[in-house]
Amino acid sequence: MPVNVALGHLSNAFMIATLIIYSLSVFAFAGDFAFGRPRRAAAVRGQQEARDREAALATVGAAPGIPGTSGSAAAGTAAPEASGGPGDPGVPAASGGGGAAGSMPEPAVPAFRAIRAAGRWVIAAVLLSSLGAAAHTTTVITRGLAVHRAPWGNMYEFVTALTCVAVLFFLYVLIRYQVWTLGVFVMGSIVVALGLAETLIYTAPGDLVPALQSYWLDIHVTAMTLATGIFFVAAVLGAVYLWTDRYTRRVAAGQATPGHGIIRRLPSIEQIDRLTYRTVVFGFPVWTFGVIAGGIWADQAWGRYWGWDPVETWAFITWVLYAAFLHARATAGWRGRRAHYVQLLGFTSLIFNVMVVQVFIAGLHSYSGVAG
Amino acid sequence: MTDVRAPESDPFDPAAERDDPPRPGPGSPGGGAFGLADWLKWAWRQLTSMRIALILLFLLAVGTVPGSILPQQGADPAAVQQYYVSHPGLAPWLNRLGLFNVFAAPWFAAIYLLLFASLIGCVVPRTFRLAGSTRSLPPRAPRNLSRLPRSAEYVTTLPPAAAAAVAAKVLSGHGFRLRRPAAGEDAGATGETGPGNGHWVSAEKGYLREAGNLLFHLALLGLLVSVALGGLFGYKADRLLVQGQTFADTTSALDEFHPGRFVTGADLARFTMTLNQFTASYISTGQQRGQPSAFDARVTYTEQPGGPARTGHLAVNRPLSVDGAKVYLIGHGYAPVFKVTDARGQVVYDQATPFVAGATGNFLSEGVVKVPDAQPDQLGFTGVFVPTAANVGGTLESVFPAADNPVVSLIGYAGNLGENAGPAQSVYELDTAGMKRLTASPQALAPGQSLKLPGDRGTITFTGYVPWVSLAITHDPGQLPALICGMAALGGLLLSFMVRRRRVFVRARASQPGAGENGTTVQVGGLARTDASGSFEAEFAALAAELKSAHEQAAPGEPAVSPQPEGE
Numbered sequence: 001m002p003v004n005v006a007l008g009h010l011s012n013a014f015m016i017a018t019l020i021i022y023s024l025s026v027f028a029f030a031g032d033f034a035f036g037r038p039r040r041a042a043a044v045r046g047q048q049e050a051r052d053r054e055a056a057l058a059t060v061g062a063a064p065g066i067p068g069t070s071g072s073a074a075a076g077t078a079a080p081e082a083s084g085g086p087g088d089p090g091v092p093a094a095s096g097g098g099g100a101a102g103s104m105p106e107p108a109v110p111a112f113r114a115i116r117a118a119g120r121w122v123i124a125a126v127l128l129s130s131l132g133a134a135a136h137t138t139t140v141i142t143r144g145l146a147v148h149r150a151p152w153g154n155m156y157e158f159v160t161a162l163t164c165v166a167v168l169f170f171l172y173v174l175i176r177y178q179v180w181t182l183g184v185f186v187m188g189s190i191v192v193a194l195g196l197a198e199t200l201i202y203t204a205p206g207d208l209v210p211a212l213q214s215y216w217l218d219i220h221v222t223a224m225t226l227a228t229g230i231f232f233v234a235a236v237l238g239a240v241y242l243w244t245d246r247y248t249r250r251v252a253a254g255q256a257t258p259g260h261g262i263i264r265r266l267p268s269i270e271q272i273d274r275l276t277y278r279t280v281v282f283g284f285p286v287w288t289f290g291v292i293a294g295g296i297w298a299d300q301a302w303g304r305y306w307g308w309d310p311v312e313t314w315a316f317i318t319w320v321l322y323a324a325f326l327h328a329r330a331t332a333g334w335r336g337r338r339a340h341y342v343q344l345l346g347f348t349s350l351i352f353n354v355m356v357v358q359v360f361i362a363g364l365h366s367y368s369g370v371a372g
Numbered sequence: 373m374t375d376v377r378a379p380e381s382d383p384f385d386p387a388a389e390r391d392d393p394p395r396p397g398p399g400s401p402g403g404g405a406f407g408l409a410d411w412l413k414w415a416w417r418q419l420t421s422m423r424i425a426l427i428l429l430f431l432l433a434v435g436t437v438p439g440s441i442l443p444q445q446g447a448d449p450a451a452v453q454q455y456y457v458s459h460p461g462l463a464p465w466l467n468r469l470g471l472f473n474v475f476a477a478p479w480f481a482a483i484y485l486l487l488f489a490s491l492i493g494c495v496v497p498r499t500f501r502l503a504g505s506t507r508s509l510p511p512r513a514p515r516n517l518s519r520l521p522r523s524a525e526y527v528t529t530l531p532p533a534a535a536a537a538v539a540a541k542v543l544s545g546h547g548f549r550l551r552r553p554a555a556g557e558d559a560g561a562t563g564e565t566g567p568g569n570g571h572w573v574s575a576e577k578g579y580l581r582e583a584g585n586l587l588f589h590l591a592l593l594g595l596l597v598s599v600a601l602g603g604l605f606g607y608k609a610d611r612l613l614v615q616g617q618t619f620a621d622t623t624s625a626l627d628e629f630h631p632g633r634f635v636t637g638a639d640l641a642r643f644t645m646t647l648n649q650f651t652a653s654y655i656s657t658g659q660q661r662g663q664p665s666a667f668d669a670r671v672t673y674t675e676q677p678g679g680p681a682r683t684g685h686l687a688v689n690r691p692l693s694v695d696g697a698k699v700y701l702i703g704h705g706y707a708p709v710f711k712v713t714d715a716r717g718q719v720v721y722d723q724a725t726p727f728v729a730g731a732t733g734n735f736l737s738e739g740v741v742k743v744p745d746a747q748p749d750q751l752g753f754t755g756v757f758v759p760t761a762a763n764v765g766g767t768l769e770s771v772f773p774a775a776d777n778p779v780v781s782l783i784g785y786a787g788n789l790g791e792n793a794g795p796a797q798s799v800y801e802l803d804t805a806g807m808k809r810l811t812a813s814p815q816a817l818a819p820g821q822s823l824k825l826p827g828d829r830g831t832i833t834f835t836g837y838v839p840w841v842s843l844a845i846t847h848d849p850g851q852l853p854a855l856i857c858g859m860a861a862l863g864g865l866l867l868s869f870m871v872r873r874r875r876v877f878v879r880a881r882a883s884q885p886g887a888g889e890n891g892t893t894v895q896v897g898g899l900a901r902t903d904a905s906g907s908f909e910a911e912f913a914a915l916a917a918e919l920k921s922a923h924e925q926a927a928p929g930e931p932a933v934s935p936q937p938e939g940e
Contacts, residue, residue: 003658104524104920105913206660214689285865292858300689303608303700303844305854306599307447308475313440320433324426331422349433357440 007146008205014139015160015198018132022167022191025128029184032121033262036180111175122180129171129187136164147205150218152225154206155354159197163190165229169279173233177275179267186236193232216297223290224315228350230283231322235347237276238340244269245337273336277329280343284322291315310361314353321346419486420493428487435483439474442466446473488596495589502582509551510576513877517897520877522909524896524916527883528923532892535880536571538926539894542919543876548575571880578874578901584867591861598857602850607631607639614707614724614840618646621697621845641695641847645673648683650839652704654774662734662773669701669841686841696847703842705729706737708757708780714746714830721745726840727757728800734770735759740802741782742789746830749786752802753832756781756814768816780817780834784810784825874900874908876915894923 109117115126140161144151152161170186173179247263250256266272294315295305306312325343328334334342406414418424443451452472456463463472470477517523528535536552544550551574610628611619619625621644623637631639653666669686675695684692686701693699705728712721720743727739736758743751760772761779768781787807791797815823817834824831876898883891896916900908 104526105522105909105916206658207655207663207665216689281869285862285869288862288865292855292862295858296855297689299851300691301700302702303691303698303846304848305851308436308439308444309447310440313436317433317436320429320436324429324433327422327426327429331426333423334426361440 003205003207004146004148005205007142011139011142011146011205014135014142015194018135018139019191019194019198021128021132021135022187022194025125025132026184026187026191028121028125028128029180029187032119032125032180033184033265036119036121036265109178114178115175118178118180125180125183125187126171126174129167129174129183133164133167133171136160136167140164143205147207150222152221153217154203155358156197156201156203158221158225158228158354159193159201161225162229162232163194163197165226166190166232169230169282170233173275173279177267177271179271179275181262181265181267182237182240182272182275185240186233189232189236214297214300216293216300220290220293220297223286223293227283227287227290228354230279230286231347231350234276234279234283235344237272237279238343238347240266241269241272241276241340242337242344244272245340273340276340276343277326280322280325284326287319287322291319310357311353314349314357318346318350318353321349416493419490425487425490425494428483428490431483432487435480436474438471442471442474444472444474446476484596488593491589491593495586495593498582499586499590502579502586505582506579510549510574510875512551512553513572513574513879514897517877517879517895520897520899522898522912524912524920525893526920526923527891527893528880528920529927530880530892530923532571532880532882534926535892535894535923536573536878538922539878539880539896539919540573540575542922543573543575543878543915546577546915548577548876549579550575573878575876575878576874577876578871581868581871581873584864584869584871587864588861588868589864591857591864594857595854595861598850598854600850601853602632602848604633605635606846606848606850607635609640609845610702610842611845612726612840612842613645613647614726615647615650615838616724618644620644626845639847641675641697641845642677643673643675643694643697644677645671645694645699645843647671647841650704650841652774652839654772656772664773667701667704686843697845698847700844700846701841702844705840705842706735706757706759706775706778706837707840708739708755708778708837709835710741710753711833711835712741712743712746712751712830713833714743714751715828716747717830718747720747720830722835724838724840727755732770733773735773736770738800740800741832742791742799742802744789744791749829750789750807751825751829751832752785752787752789752804752807753782754785754802755783757837761816775837778819778837781814782817782823782832783814784823784832786810786825786827786829872900872908874898874911876912878919894919 115123140151143157143160147153152158166186167190170183170190174183174186244263244266247256247260248269251258267275294312298307298309298312299305321342325339325346328339328342443455445452455466455472466472470479474480514520518525530538540550540552553570553572608630609621609626611626613619621640621642623629623640629637631637648670650669651667652664655661655663655665667688670683671686671692672681672683673692673694674681686692686699688701691698691700705726707724707726709724710721711719714720721741725739725741727737729735729737736756738754738756741751741753741755743753756768758768758770758777758779758781759774760770760776761768762771762777763769764771768779785802785804785807790803790806797803810826810829817823819834819836822831822833876896879895879897881893881895883893896919898908898912898915
């Protein structure tokens with residue numbers, strides 16, 4: 001079927017709109033850093049984390065309990081909009097010992113209320129990101145309709161689709177965990193990635209070579225696109241973690257003064273670590289499935305499910321590195337900083353696979369649509 | 373006793389949040405004689421430790437890198453030869469290190485075998501431990517549940533014993549394994565004597581997490597075994613088949629045959645196959661002009677000698693299963709047909725000759741014609757087949773991969789083909805050492821045109837062309853096991869990430885004097901050992917609310933009155 005040129009143009013127009021709206025959302029997230037109001041909710045979160053931390057560090061029976069935390073957590077969330085003293089995120093607020101006998105876990109603050117409570121910069125940023133995500137999704141869908149196939153058949157389409165996954169996934173994380181301050185980093189990276197894709201590797205809508213005309217393409221590449229989008233978010237979070245970690249260690253060593261303007265407002269380093277871990281945990285089975293689906297496709301196309309083709313090899317390396325991250329997090333001496341370096345190394349190998357191996361190293365996967 | 377994060381030696385449990393215990397090693401103080409058995413024990417402990425497993429994982433990742441950067445003997449032997457030519461000093465050294473055959477190199481095998489040994493050393497004891505833990509009960513409820521990561525507290529009018537019973541019912545309804553205090557267990561162990569101290573429930577859930585984790589690692593072992601199975605009992609063969617030709621699947625008819633260690637030619641599937649017709653379609657307009665859009669090969673085959681003839685289609689991504697083997701269409705090309713008449717006027721050559729597409733694109737293909745029977749001298753030709761010829765700046769180029777304007781361009785040689793001396797020759801190369809070049813420049817021919825060879829040596833006629841396909845014939849008994857193991861690994865992974873091992877405790881105590889006549893304080897505590905999905909908080913909140921409402925419903929008469937807050 002011929003390519004629908006009009007839809008192709010529409011897709012390109014939506015892509016430009018997406019880039020502009022995302023850029024504005026980055027601006028709004030940055031505005032929250034500069035002018036946003038200090039958050040009461042952050043202080044509550046800090047307490048919650050202090051409790052988790054305590055539980056993680058000590059065996060339960062012998063834990064030196066923080067008095068009354070179960071009561072004050074409920075008191076704190078009760079009125080998020082009430083004016084309160086500035087609470088540093090990540091610093092456990094001194095909690096009054098008002099442990100009421102009737103304390104039930106507070107149901108989670110509804111997303112809408114949480115966004116409203118976070119101030120007008122965050123409202124604007126979340127609205128813009130969501131609007132951008134809608135435009136982005138439209139870009140991908142119209143492209144798919146234009147070419148009558150899954151719109152991730154060449155590298156430009158792949159980057160467009162994976163960043164769309166990353167944004168949708170991050171919006172979920174952003175609202176679910178109310179980590180507004182991470183928005184500027186993730187959305188900023190998205191804008192850079194999309195902008196580079198648009199300027200460097202744009203490919204006009206077109207058909208696929210026969211080797212790619214298989215429904216296993218849809219399954220395999222869809223899984224890889226989803227996993228890459230999720231890993232993209234994990235990589236940005238990992239970089240934020242390493243930056244925060246470096247600063248924390250410099251403070252501990254007396255080389256930096258505490259109270260960095262940006263890090264002060266970030267979620268606690270434990271929360272960033274946990275979010276990164278959960279993101280990888282979410283992406284890893286998807287990647288594993290993508291590799292298996294690729295094996296099934298390879299078996300149909302080339303007569304073997306695994307042949308150490310360069311792209312297969314690098315998918316394997318990526319898999320091993322992410323597996324190493326998951327294991328490193330449970331190993332003394334590797335937890336924390338080193339584990340996150342491993343995670344970033346995994347993402348580097350993934351990107352190397354997409355950007356270098358598929359374009360410059362001859363193999364059976366040379367379908368990038370980019371003149372190498 | 374209440375520590376669900378209790379150390380479990382599970383280096384392969386990514387989510388276990390604990391450190392490796394320090395390993396006693398040789399030379400550690402206090403160790404007197406460190407015998408061979410101790411050394412072996414120490415080495416085994418090291419091997420099965422998480423740290424070594426991590427290092428092996430890294431080595432595995434690093435070790436595969438040269439396999440993707442350097443040409444590999446298995447995938448592309450010609451590229452390896454090329455590498456020897458372009459890097460004469462470096463190539464022999466790389467070869468000595470096995471870097472041209474990384475995935476069959478001993479050092480690579482050492483890495484993954486050590487890794488799998490480490491895995492076995494870890495997974496097997498854990499399997500036994502899991503089997504044991506399904507028989508043992510959850511630990512007893514800790515004394516102060518408000519110190520757990522999640523806790524709730526409320527008051528009910530039910531007496532403590534009834535409150536604990538109601539809680540047990542609710543928790544068992546959610547599939548928790550329960551433990552209630554045994555007779556006489558209430559006071560002594562907790563070190564607290566008080567009224568109603570023995571009314572508690574311990575509940576645990578999520579054993580599938582560990583089971584999933586083990587399944588994942590065992591499935592990886594299974595995957596390795598499946599790959600080995602394919603390597604030992606499988607085979608892979610190649611055959612180039614010109615349209616109209618028939619071949620029987622025997623070692624002599626195959627161009628290449630790579631049997632597994634325990635496979636011989638007798639194990640081949642015994643089919644015969646004829647290529648009736650092959651068509652390739654190409655995109656003719658737009659940015660992707662010249663890209664192939666579809667391939668289709670029509671074949672006739674018999675599964676067994678003397679069996680019925682069947683027809684079938686072969687296409688990319690659509691292999692044909694024949695007698696336990698799979699036949700794949702992996703390549704195609706053009707075979708120009710030449711007719712050669714020698715000086716005596718006898719037809720000494722009349723057949724299709726497969727030419728192979730070069731790297732220049734649009735199926736500009738190269739090939740060789742060898743005419744050993746020509747008299748008085750043997751004849752040889754090197755040629756280029758141009759599917760859609762165009763004169764671009766004085767040179768002949770192909771502008772489209774389909775044969776819209778086919779032309780061959782030939783250079784003729786006469787003399788000795790050298791086929792009787794030395795090693796066997798490739799059919800795609802002409803050894804011109806003993807031959808004389810007949811024409812100074814290449815001669816272009818359209819279909820039907822002839823070239824008269826100088827010196828009355830005869831003529832060569834380009835009568836037409838037919839397509840050829842290259843087929844891969846494979847048999848891999850490890851294929852299905854590998855698929856099953858892959859799926860099992862994925863299932864195990866999902867189980868271990870989505871299920872959380874969590875414990876919930878309920879303690880019911882008669883309220884302190886002065887707080888109310890019949891008041892019972894119910895404390896609920898919970899903790900998740902691993903909470904990768906992060907939703908234990910919500911689960912606990914819902915569970916606590918359900919417990920509270922169950923107590924309210926079960927309570928007789930008036931609702932519970934909250935006592936005054938008091939310090940703990």
